[in-house]
Amino acid sequence: MFAYAVRRVLVSIPVLIASTFIVFLVVVNAGDPVANFATSRNPAPTKAAVASFARHIHADQPVVVRYWNWIVGVLHGQWGPSVDPNLDIGHDLFTRFRVTVILVVASMLLALVLAVVFGVYSAVRQYSPSDYVITLAGFLFLSMPVFWFAVLLKQGGIWFNDQTGSAFLGTIGDRSAYLEVDTFGNQLSDRIGHLVLPVITLALVSFASWTRYTRASMLEVLDSDYVRLARAKGIRRRKVLTHHALRTALIPLTTVTALDVASLLGGVVITETIFQWHGMGEMLVDAVTKVDVYRTMAWLLLSAVIVIVFNLIADLLYAVLDPRIRYD
Secondary structure, eight states: OHHHHHHHHHHHHHHHHHHHHHHHHHHHTTOOHHHHHHHHSSSOOOHHHHHHHHHHTTTTSOHHHHHHHHHHHHHTTOOOOOSSTTOOHHHHHHHHHHHHHHHHHHHHHHHHHHHHHHHHHHHHTTTSHHHHHHHHHHHHHHHSOHHHHHHHHHHHHHHHHHHHTOOOSOOSSSSOSOOSSOOHHHHHHHHHHHHHHHHHHHHHHHHHHHHHHHHHHHHHHHTSHHHHHHHHTTOOHHHIIIIIIHHHHHHHHHHHHHHTHHHHHHHHHHHHHHHTOOSHHHHHHHHHHTTOHHHHHHHHHHHHHHHHHHHHHHHHHHHHHOTTOOOO
């Protein structure tokens, strides 16, 4: 398995380079930061200042040279210059990443737990009233746009706080600007309160589709010969479900989860914008608005690495879930 993982990483490197180069071309040609600099200042900058700014962001170099210098710089921990001369892209990226990773991990864990529990229950109770309710709820959340659902939950959080006279459900930012009593317990409660609504937003949208995959996979496994044989041998129904059927049924869910990481990151951008989190979502929106090429590329590169890592983890989990799979 270790050799397989190494091969996958080595194969991912040229794919990552090719994809980042294509994206770099798109980002560079998406706008002109030099023109923005020349027209957005009051008073208007001199020609020498504009030329100095162009040299600062490497806009005076050919695209291929800029990309090569950027890749080499990233390997040395240098993420390139920002249109904001006082901003360190690397520090800004990983500071925001720590904020976003909490939201993403919490959302994925909640969505997976809900998908497995309700997907398995729906399959076992096929065509029952509870199966129809879970199916209806899945399609309902699946049809909801992320931005609309996030706004709805935010307004609901504000209403809840007004009705209860508390401020537990945070609707702005990932934490409060200040606490009356700054203790560890209050800090933890404050972080959880700010996590609740964004996590529910992302989790329920993912849960909607993941539940359908779990249900369909579980139904297929329950109808397989080896599950019937296990039941015929007198093995308890719960043990058949947990030890025989569930592990195999989780393989399609593992694949879908890995593939949906990219969509989840897109949802993070929208969710963080609505709840005003200072994470990677806000960073991308700000970078695109300012046509900040290297800051945008830093976000896209880190996102691409995350997607590749999750797909590798999914491949390795196949062997854990199904002992018949071997990576020799």
